[in-house]
Amino acid sequence: MSMNKIKVTVNNKVYEKEVDSRTLLVDFIREKLGLTGTHIGCDTTNCGACTILLDGKPVKSCTVLAVQANGKTITTIEGLSHGKELHPLQKAFLDKNGLQCGYCTAGMIMMAHWLIRKNPEATRDEIREAISGNICRCTGYDSIVDSIQEAARSMIPEEEEEMVTKQRGR
Ligand code: FES
Numbered sequence: 001m002s003m004n005k006i007k008v009t010v011n012n013k014v015y016e017k018e019v020d021s022r023t024l025l026v027d028f029i030r031e032k033l034g035l036t037g038t039h040i041g042c043d044t045t046n047c048g049a050c051t052i053l054l055d056g057k058p059v060k061s062c063t064v065l066a067v068q069a070n071g072k073t074i075t076t077i078e079g080l081s082h083g084k085e086l087h088p089l090q091k092a093f094l095d096k097n098g099l100q101c102g103y104c105t106a107g108m109i110m111m112a113h114w115l116i117r118k119n120p121e122a123t124r125d126e127i128r129e130a131i132s133g134n135i136c137r138c139t140g141y142d143s144i145v146d147s148i149q150e151a152a153r154s155m156i157p158e159e160e161e162e163m164v165t166k167q168r169g170r
């Protein structure tokens with residue numbers, strides 16, 4: 001076993017931890033940090049349940065080693081809400097029936113978050129393409145696309161969100 005010290009910022013909090021060089025990022029997030037909102041569906045890069053944002057870009061965290069995240073910024077589903085106040089994406093998934101069992105939901109939402117930031121006016125086709133690496137066994141996808149479009153309509157621009165976040169002291 002080869003241990004390495006890594007420093008990562010996860011949901012605005014800095015962690016310094018020893019990790020085995022073979023530890024997957026998803027296992028690090030779930031087991032070392034206790035952030036179990038990120039799910040493991042396949043462990044083989046197929047399902048997207050483990051999607052998180054690494055330096056703002058979506059990655060399947062079962063395909064990245066924890067040591068590769070050293071010095072980087074990670075956002076998981078736990079980083080989206082403000083206390084008990086749900087993020088617009090979480091609210092839209094609830095309101096538009098974008099989830100049933102919920103297993104895929106964290107990964108879907110992280111992918112959708114990246115898409116909306118990049119393209120707030122994404123069409124249904126563009127949304128479908130963006131989530132094409134995220135598998136849902138329950139919903140048939142229409143309600144997920146509805147949820148993402150609904151959230152895009154209600155999300156404030158990124159610069160404004162950053163200002164609100166600063167004001168909240170996060
Ligand atoms: S658990 Fe990572 S893609 Fe399925």
Ligand code: FES
Pocket residue numbers: 098099100101102103104105135136137138139
């Ligand atoms: S809601 Fe069950 S897998 Fe997507």
